[in-house]
Amino acid sequence: MADGPSSDGSRHLDALGQRDVVYCHQCSHEWYQDEHGLACPNCSSEITEIVSPESDPRPGHDEEPEPPPDFRDIQRHNPWQHDAADSDPEEADIEEHVQHGPGGSVFISQTIRSSRPPRVAFGTRPSRRNARPQDGPDPVIADFQNMVNSMMGPTVRQGQTGRSGADTLFSQGQFGGNTFQTSRGPNVVGGRFTFHSGPIRPRDADGPQPGVPPVEDIATLIGNLFGAMGEPAGHDHDHRGPGMPPNPLQGLFASLLNPANARHGDAVYSQEALDEIISTLMEQHPTSNAPGPASPDAISSLPKKKIDEKMLGPEGKAECSVCMDDVILDEEVVTLPCSHWFHEQCASMWLSEHNTCPICRKGIEGEATPTSNSRRSSNSRPASRSERRLSRISLGRPRMSRDNTSGSRNEARLDAIRQSGRLSPTEETQGSTTMPTGSARRWQAVGDGSSPHISQPRERSNDSDPSRDMPGSFSSFTRHRDRQNARRESIGRGSGHGNTSGSDHSRSSRRSSRSGDSTGNGPMNWLRDRFGSGRSHD
Amino acid sequence: MASGQKRISKELAEVTTSPPAGIKVSLVDDNNVHNWNIVMDGPEDSPYAGGKFKLLLVLPTDYPFKPPKINFKTRIWHPNVTFDEHGSMCIGILKPEAWKPSSKILSVLTATQNLLMEPVPDDAVETTAANSFKEDRAGFNKTAKEYTKKYAK
Numbered sequence: 001m002a003d004g005p006s007s008d009g010s011r012h013l014d015a016l017g018q019r020d021v022v023y024c025h026q027c028s029h030e031w032y033q034d035e036h037g038l039a040c041p042n043c044s045s046e047i048t049e050i051v052s053p054e055s056d057p058r059p060g061h062d063e064e065p066e067p068p069p070d071f072r073d074i075q076r077h078n079p080w081q082h083d084a085a086d087s088d089p090e091e092a093d094i095e096e097h098v099q100h101g102p103g104g105s106v107f108i109s110q111t112i113r114s115s116r117p118p119r120v121a122f123g124t125r126p127s128r129r130n131a132r133p134q135d136g137p138d139p140v141i142a143d144f145q146n147m148v149n150s151m152m153g154p155t156v157r158q159g160q161t162g163r164s165g166a167d168t169l170f171s172q173g174q175f176g177g178n179t180f181q182t183s184r185g186p187n188v189v190g191g192r193f194t195f196h197s198g199p200i201r202p203r204d205a206d207g208p209q210p211g212v213p214p215v216e217d218i219a220t221l222i223g224n225l226f227g228a229m230g231e232p233a234g235h236d237h238d239h240r241g242p243g244m245p246p247n248p249l250q251g252l253f254a255s256l257l258n259p260a261n262a263r264h265g266d267a268v269y270s271q272e273a274l275d276e277i278i279s280t281l282m283e284q285h286p287t288s289n290a291p292g293p294a295s296p297d298a299i300s301s302l303p304k305k306k307i308d309e310k311m312l313g314p315e316g317k318a319e320c321s322v323c324m325d326d327v328i329l330d331e332e333v334v335t336l337p338c339s340h341w342f343h344e345q346c347a348s349m350w351l352s353e354h355n356t357c358p359i360c361r362k363g364i365e366g367e368a369t370p371t372s373n374s375r376r377s378s379n380s381r382p383a384s385r386s387e388r389r390l391s392r393i394s395l396g397r398p399r400m401s402r403d404n405t406s407g408s409r410n411e412a413r414l415d416a417i418r419q420s421g422r423l424s425p426t427e428e429t430q431g432s433t434t435m436p437t438g439s440a441r442r443w444q445a446v447g448d449g450s451s452p453h454i455s456q457p458r459e460r461s462n463d464s465d466p467s468r469d470m471p472g473s474f475s476s477f478t479r480h481r482d483r484q485n486a487r488r489e490s491i492g493r494g495s496g497h498g499n500t501s502g503s504d505h506s507r508s509s510r511r512s513s514r515s516g517d518s519t520g521n522g523p524m525n526w527l528r529d530r531f532g533s534g535r536s537h538d
Numbered sequence: 539m540a541s542g543q544k545r546i547s548k549e550l551a552e553v554t555t556s557p558p559a560g561i562k563v564s565l566v567d568d569n570n571v572h573n574w575n576i577v578m579d580g581p582e583d584s585p586y587a588g589g590k591f592k593l594l595l596v597l598p599t600d601y602p603f604k605p606p607k608i609n610f611k612t613r614i615w616h617p618n619v620t621f622d623e624h625g626s627m628c629i630g631i632l633k634p635e636a637w638k639p640s641s642k643i644l645s646v647l648t649a650t651q652n653l654l655m656e657p658v659p660d661d662a663v664e665t666t667a668a669n670s671f672k673e674d675r676a677g678f679n680k681t682a683k684e685y686t687k688k689y690a691k
Binding site for chain 1: 542544545548549566567570572573596598599602603638639640
């Protein structure tokens with residue numbers, strides 16, 4: 001009806017039936033959900049969508065072979081198709097209003113009014129009335145109500161295919177302009193309202209919207225719409241059908257302000273609409289809410305063990321709770337810190353996606369290196385927006401720094417292991433016999449007193465201080481130096497000082513691994529960071 | 539994934555040979571172990587008593603590493619189930635952050651049964667139902683009973 005994208009003529013699977021049709025945004029493939037699940041069988045992409053009458057992403061969808069009766073009426077009802085045959089448009093009274101609004105928006109309203117009796121204007125009316133005698137109010141109004149309802153959102157769902165509104169009622173202009181086609185009252189044949197609000201910019205998820213604030217803009221535009229509507233509405237006031245609500249168009253445009261409709265295509269006009277999109281995204285990527293993966297090293301370093309009689313239990317029978325296969329005596333399994341055991345393959349399948357025990361959900365990496373989940377949330381909670389941006393900017397660092405990251409990550413783990421082995425207070429005192437107590441401060445003092453260029457303690461304090469003050473902003477060079485120092489110190493100094501360097505170090509590498517993550521995942525990671533902070537610790 | 543298929547078959551055998559009270563399980567298509575039809579009796583001491591609720595359980599290809607999906611095919615007036623054609627259910631055990639591979643389908647089904655007996659209005663997806671459950675229990679029970687009579691035959 002509206003001049004939407006031209007159809008390529010291909011047939012689509014019937015999304016109205018009992019079975020859910022899934023559409024792949026990656027390769028445009030479509031299939032039934034019960035056959036192939038949610039991931040695309042073609043390209044195994046997970047960017048898929050279940051097609052529903054309210055939301056149909058498939059292109060060229062107006063090629064619906066057998067529209068439901070309600071919808072057929074709407075199509076037949078299009079005044080632009082029937083004017084040619086039923087009433088001469090030249091005879092009609094055509095009004096056009098052009099208004100220039102703020103922000104370079106243009107609003108055009110066109111009203112076509114016929115002087116003929118409605119019967120002529122709507123040639124299909126008698127047959128429609130025969131076809132649906134149960135319709136109380138005027139069928140024209142009923143049809144219009146259908147259109148309004150389809151815009152008003154999910155409260156009243158007609159069995160109508162296609163995007164609600166976007167393809168059927170609105171045709172997206174090339175600059176984000178919208179054309180509303182509508183008809184109302186027995187005497188008005190049709191009207192067309194167009195407004196152009198300038199190019200819609202892609203939304204910058206991180207920064208404030210440049211240019212005209214969208215919400216205000218649409219409110220103004222709707223204000224203009226109402227202004228222009230007033231006049232033609234008055235003309236046919238007397239001819240209004242009995243079932244006609246006071247002003248259905250008012251409802252129609254008011255519904256634009258409804259969060260459910262405050263978006264067209266990729267543009268959103270309100271916070272609610274954005275939130276809705278984000279929650280949809282999060283639903284589509286459920287793993288983003290789950291604990292992060294365990295590192296391959298941590299998985300491969302899990303202790304392996306042969307099944308013994310004790311593990312088989314009193315019945316002499318036990319199974320791997322992942323694959324539910326029975327295990328036999330002397331079969332090799334891996335054991336997690338929580339002492340639950342699994343087939344190696346089964347455990348690594350799960351751990352490579354979630355850093356938790358498949359049975360009790362306890363993290364597999366101990367206290368020293370917390371799970372990536374709590375790590376991320378504990379870091380991102382206090383982090384301010386600008387800080388986060390800083391860490392994102394730091395992604396622009398040369399490639400070398402990322403290699404450093406993985407290297408330092410391993411070392412952090414080593415340090416952490418070293419550290420956890422040294423936590424006992426006795427060792428601490430032993431270490432401090434070779435070194436004065438109150439190390440950090442003391443070292444600083446010594447460094448200040450002696451010649452600066454060979455004094456390692458001085459160097460250390462230089463390294464650690466900026467990274468403490470400005471999280472995420474240390475340079476790769478600093479980190480590199482830090483690493484060398486850490487090594488030198490842990491070798492040369494003995495345990496007391498190695499301790500501090502270890503903890504400091506694992507902290508910085510934690511941060512760097514976080515920024516490394518976001519290189520790979522882009523916006524999803526931003527979402528995760530942003531919304532992950534509300535997540536609970538395990 | 540072969541191991542997943544094997545486990546699913548095992549679980550299916552377990553559930554069909556000794557089904558939990560009030561639950562019947564069958565495959566939608568005998569050649570596909572991933573889609574299960576469930577018929578669940580409304581628990582006796584709930585407003586759903588006497589109703590037979592159809593559910594569709596879909597096991598992802600990477601089950602048990604991903605949680606199964608379960609939807610009510612019969613309309614049900616319940617705070618944690620959407621009152622629409624999807625019948626999406628919100629249940630803790632199936633949430634991605636709570637799912638663990640050692641959870642079995644059987645436990646999912648019994649958790650669903652428990653949810654029918656004890657809705658969790660604070661974790662609601664059907665807010666109208668949740669509000670009436672919290673504020674007007676009698677009214678909620680009445681509506682739930684009516685819909686059970688109407689839909690869950």
